[in-house]
Amino acid sequence: MTNIIVGVVIVSIIGLSIAKVICEKQKGVKCIGCPHAGSNNKKSNCSCNTAKLDR
Amino acid sequence: MASILVSEVMTGTYEFEDSGGDSVKNLSEAKVDVEYTIREIETNDNELKSFLFTLGCYEGETVTVISVLAENYVISVKDARYSIDWELAKAIIV
Amino acid sequence: MKIALTGNPNSGKTTMFNAITGKIEHVGNWAGVTIEKKEGDIKKNLNKTGIEITAVDLPGAYSMSPFTSEESITRDFVKNENPDVIINIVDATNLSRSLFFTTQLMELGIPVVVALNKSDLNEKKKTAINVKALSKALGCPVIKTISTKVSDNGLEALISKAVEVKGKSQTAPYDSKRIDFANAKAVEASDKKRYEFVNSIVSNVEDRKVSSNHQTKQDAADRILAHKWFGIPIFAAVMWAVFSISQTHLGPLLADTFAGWIDGLYAWTEGMLGEGVSPILSSLLLDGIIGGVGAVVGFLPLIMVLFFLLALLEDCGYMARVAVVMDRFFKRVGLSGKSIIPMVIGTGCAIPGIMATRTIKNERQRRTTAMLTPFMPCGAKLPVIALFAGTFFDDAAWVGTTMYFMGIAIIILGALIVVRITGEKNARSFFIMELPEYRFPSIKRATISMLSRGKAFIIKAGTIILLCNAAVQVMQTFNWQFQVVAEGAESTSILASIASPFAILLIPLGFGVWQLAAAAITGFIAKENVVGTLAVVYSITNFIDTEELALVSGGADVASVMGLTSVAALAYLMFNLFTPPCFAAIGAMNAEMEDRKWLWGGISFQFGMGYVVAFLTYQIGTLITTGSLGTGFITGFIAVAVMVGYVVHLVIKGNNKAQQKLKMSA
Numbered sequence: 144m145t146n147i148i149v150g151v152v153i154v155s156i157i158g159l160s161i162a163k164v165i166c167e168k169q170k171g172v173k174c175i176g177c178p179h180a181g182s183n184n185k186k187s188n189c190s191c192n193t194a195k196l197d198r
Numbered sequence: 199m200a201s202i203l204v205s206e207v208m209t210g211t212y213e214f215e216d217s218g219g220d221s222v223k224n225l226s227e228a229k230v231d232v233e234y235t236i237r238e239i240e241t242n243d244n245e246l247k248s249f250l251f252t253l254g255c256y257e258g259e260t261v262t263v264i265s266v267l268a269e270n271y272v273i274s275v276k277d278a279r280y281s282i283d284w285e286l287a288k289a290i291i292v
Numbered sequence: 293m294k295i296a297l298t299g300n301p302n303s304g305k306t307t308m309f310n311a312i313t314g315k316i317e318h319v320g321n322w323a324g325v326t327i328e329k330k331e332g333d334i335k336k337n338l339n340k341t342g343i344e345i346t347a348v349d350l351p352g353a354y355s356m357s358p359f360t361s362e363e364s365i366t367r368d369f370v371k372n373e374n375p376d377v378i379i380n381i382v383d384a385t386n387l388s389r390s391l392f393f394t395t396q397l398m399e400l401g402i403p404v405v406v407a408l409n410k411s412d413l414n415e416k417k418k419t420a421i422n423v424k425a426l427s428k429a430l431g432c433p434v435i436k437t438i439s440t441k442v443s444d445n446g447l448e449a450l451i452s453k454a455v456e457v458k459g460k461s462q463t464a465p466y467d468s469k470r471i472d473f474a475n476a477k478a479v480e481a482s483d484k485k486r487y488e489f490v491n492s493i494v495s496n497v498e499d500r501k502v503s504s505n506h507q508t509k510q511d512a513a514d515r516i517l518a519h520k521w522f523g524i525p526i527f528a529a530v531m532w533a534v535f536s537i538s539q540t541h542l543g544p545l546l547a548d549t550f551a552g553w554i555d556g557l558y559a560w561t562e563g564m565l566g567e568g569v570s571p572i573l574s575s576l577l578l579d580g581i582i583g584g585v586g587a588v589v590g591f592l593p594l595i596m597v598l599f600f601l602l603a604l605l606e607d608c609g610y611m612a613r614v615a616v617v618m619d620r621f622f623k624r625v626g627l628s629g630k631s632i633i634p635m636v637i638g639t640g641c642a643i644p645g646i647m648a649t650r651t652i653k654n655e656r657q658r659r660t661t662a663m664l665t666p667f668m669p670c671g672a673k674l675p676v677i678a679l680f681a682g683t684f685f686d687d688a689a690w691v692g693t694t695m696y697f698m699g700i701a702i703i704i705l706g707a708l709i710v711v712r713i714t715g716e717k718n719a720r721s722f723f724i725m726e727l728p729e730y731r732f733p734s735i736k737r738a739t740i741s742m743l744s745r746g747k748a749f750i751i752k753a754g755t756i757i758l759l760c761n762a763a764v765q766v767m768q769t770f771n772w773q774f775q776v777v778a779e780g781a782e783s784t785s786i787l788a789s790i791a792s793p794f795a796i797l798l799i800p801l802g803f804g805v806w807q808l809a810a811a812a813i814t815g816f817i818a819k820e821n822v823v824g825t826l827a828v829v830y831s832i833t834n835f836i837d838t839e840e841l842a843l844v845s846g847g848a849d850v851a852s853v854m855g856l857t858s859v860a861a862l863a864y865l866m867f868n869l870f871t872p873p874c875f876a877a878i879g880a881m882n883a884e885m886e887d888r889k890w891l892w893g894g895i896s897f898q899f900g901m902g903y904v905v906a907f908l909t910y911q912i913g914t915l916i917t918t919g920s921l922g923t924g925f926i927t928g929f930i931a932v933a934v935m936v937g938y939v940v941h942l943v944i945k946g947n948n949k950a951q952q953k954l955k956m957s958a
Binding site for chain 2: 354355357385386387388389392393480483484487504505506507511514515518519520523612615616617619620623653722723724725726727729
Binding site for chain 1: 565568569570573576577581748749750751753758762818874876879
């Protein structure tokens with residue numbers, strides 16, 4: 144019986160953290176838990192298409 | 199022809215007033231704490247030139263060398279301090 | 293309703309953005325911290341209208357004509373996305389430069405409100421600005437603000453003004469519409485006139501008691517802090533002090549208390565589980581999840597102290613001086629002075645650092661910088677440094693300081709090699725950087741920055757680190773037949789059999805055991821995993837001893853469990869720091885380099901560098917300490933010789949290319 148409870152606890156801990164990872168990834172966070180790792184919050188067309196200026 | 203001569207003489211005297219008789223040509227030779235008037239930005243790099251322009255570093259504006267650190271020059275343009283390197287200091291003709 | 297925050301670099305846009313939206317974006321007292329636009333909703337207590345207002349923070353720009361890509365973000369946003377109102381943040385200490393941009397903004401036909409920011413600094417300098425006259429001359433409202441202050445900062449007035457002007461028309465004080473923009477000469481002439489116009493406004497509204505081109509105490513400080521010879525030793529001393537406080541003194545004190553709680557949690561859980569629970573489940577929960585995550589989180593206090601101190605450094609304006617000091621060395625190796633900014637940002641996290649390379653125009657310099665930035669020890673590497681400094685070197689501050697300067701040295705060496713390989717050593721670059729004024733760092737801002745980074749650290753520990761540790765625990769519990777590994781036969785586990793082939797490669801580096809190899813591999817997912825995995829595979833619950841009130845005072849035990857000499861431990865630490873960064877950072881490298889060849893070249897270079905540095909550290913260190921060479925010297929030497937030989941070959945090829953280029957141009 145205790146085994147089942149412990150198993151459920153472990154599964155729920157892991158499940159929670161997977162859910163958090165998925166949720167962050169969907170927000171477009173590039174590196175979860177990295178300070179200021181740059182998430183373009185809200186819809187934005189990023190700056191990837193800005194013209195490159197090469198000398 | 200005559201007008202070019204006049205202008206050269208004029209700038210010559212201007213320099214005289216500014217730098218106390220030194221024949222300072224560009225900012226890398228400039229004296230610290232002396233206000234110079236920029237005559238020209240000498241570079242083929244138009245982007246750099248226009249960038250300097252937006253900082254207020256262009257012909258006719260004044261510039262002061264605040265200190266010389268290793269190979270960098272601290273200059274005062276408008277009301278800000280910038281650190282520029284020797285190559286750039288050479289390109290600013292005063 | 294959408295408000296765009298625009299202004300010159302380092303005029304305080306992001307500080308204002310944080311103040312009005314309550315967000316915590318990275319701010320620093322130097323130009324070019326923000327490289328991407330950021331959006332946020334304005335706080336309710338500032339916004340009395342009830343309409344939802346979104347503020348957009350844009351990278352700094354000196355003018356509407358784009359010179360760097362972050363300047364073009366600003367221009368494109370303002371031109372294409374039609375914000376309802378533009379708040380132009382003007383540095384009150386530098387009106388004459390800032391208003392140039394203001395007059396350009398006003399031509400766009402979008403209502404502009406000028407926020408005269410940093411007005412507190414002006415009072416100190418006894419410069420007075422006639423706000424009414426300025427507002428009249430510009431034809432737009434001007435509000436005095438001090439966004440670093442909590443109250444009485446003018447922000448509420450600014451927001452309500454912005455709401456008020458929405459949809460209203462303003463007349464640009466200086467109009468260049470009739471000018472043919474294709475004609476460069478005409479544009480230049482027009483811009484000169486614009487400056488003349490700005491100068492005339494400034495002379496009317498500004499009463500400056502002290503001319504700005506006179507020597508100040510700040511300039512005297514610059515001469516010392518950015519001195520030719522003293523600059524680097526001072527920087528080293530500052531970094532040493534940072535590590536000494538965070539790693540040797542204050543940090544461990546806090547860490548002990550904190551580790552006590554984790555220990556308590558461990559003991560409590562153990563008690564709750566009791567005897568009847570299957571050992572597989574209990575070890576997964578205790579050693580895998582609580583132990584592994586706890587080992588990483590145990591370093592949180594150390595890291596928060598460090599982040600706090602680094603935030604103070606960023607805030608006071610010292611970092612711009614470090615850039616000046618470093619420029620000399622960077623220029624010699626073909627990097628631009630701008631390459632320093634990504635590296636300074638990279639001390640927090642390599643990803644924003646790599647993204648900041650966008651500000652570098654020269655393609656080779658940008659790619660080289662993106663490739664080398666991860667060598668700076670980032671926040672995730674700090675627990676690893678702290679662990680090894682604590683376990684093997686008695687919490688010495690020199691370990692962390694040395695790692696920083698090793699990182700810088702490797703970057704310089706790497707840049708030297710890259711510039712030779714590409715054969716572009718004759719390329720010239722100019723360096724210009726605004727020197728912000730020094731200011732007393734704000735404890736509040738540093739605290740906020742520390743807390744937000746601490747929170748991020750915990751989130752990471754609770755997600756990626758937790759999952760990895762659980763996986764590692766499962767993989768070391770079972771063998772490939774999914775049977776529980778018998779005691780004494782640990783090397784048959786899934787984890788061991790995956791890691792062992794790699795471990796063989798690591799023998800010449802002094803740490804060829806599968807446990808350490810496994811930790812290094814999980815480190816590519818996130819560097820903190822090195823600590824977590826070591827805790828799991830050696831079932832060490834806690835690297836921090838709570839009993840003796842000293843960080844890892846049981847260091848000798850931990851060291852003996854791992855079976856490493858101090859030299860090998862140092863080699864292992866360096867291997868983990870100077871190999872490729874985590875996958876997320878590699879992804880960022882890929883995005884900024886935009887070239888497969890460069891990406892793979894960069895990754896191989898990072899691998900090679902980590903291997904060579906660890907090899908040299910271990911072999912030379914062992915030679916010095918024991919008088920004989922370490923294990924696997926010959927094989928390692930051959931491997932290193934092949935790598936170095938290949939790089940030399942590439943360099944020679946690059947030199948030939950450079951000579952051909954010279955001939956072509958001659």
